[in-house]
Amino acid sequence: MADNNTFNADKEQLLxxxxxxxxxxxxxxxxAGDNGSEKARELHLKLQNNLKLAKDRLLDAEKAALARAKEAAKVTDxxxxxxxxxxxxxxxxxxFLLGLLVSRR
Structure with missing residues (x-):
């Protein structure tokens, strides 16, 4: 149980x-703005597109994780x-096992 909580905390920290x-x-x-050469503008546009794609993927990953958590809660219930x-x-x-572990300390 503690490993799962640690994993979830690490996952949240990573997100x-x-x-x-x-x-x-x-x-x-x-x-940085749009000042500069044509290549700089192209790079700027590519960076904007990649940034939007990364944000969209992060949002999709968060939605999928939330859906899995809800499904797990439903199955457990x-x-x-x-x-x-x-x-x-x-x-x-x-x-009982947690009590034994705590009493040993």
Missing amino acids: DEVRNVLNNTEELLAS QYVHTHPWKAIGLAAAVA
Whole structure:
């Protein structure tokens, strides 16, 4: 359970860092302006298109992750309603093991 929480925290941190990089790139691109040669303008346009594509992909990844999380919650809820005693037993076993681990410290 702790590994899953660590994984989720790492994933959220990575998404935040990607968002920051995209925002910083967008700010740099805006501050650079369209002044310069034709090649500079082409590069500027390509950077804008790539930045938009990266932002769209990040948004799609966030939506997919949210959909998977909702589906997992739905399946878990259905399982607990279908097998309440198994869920209670599993929760008790996990609580007991966590109690043992905490008491050792």
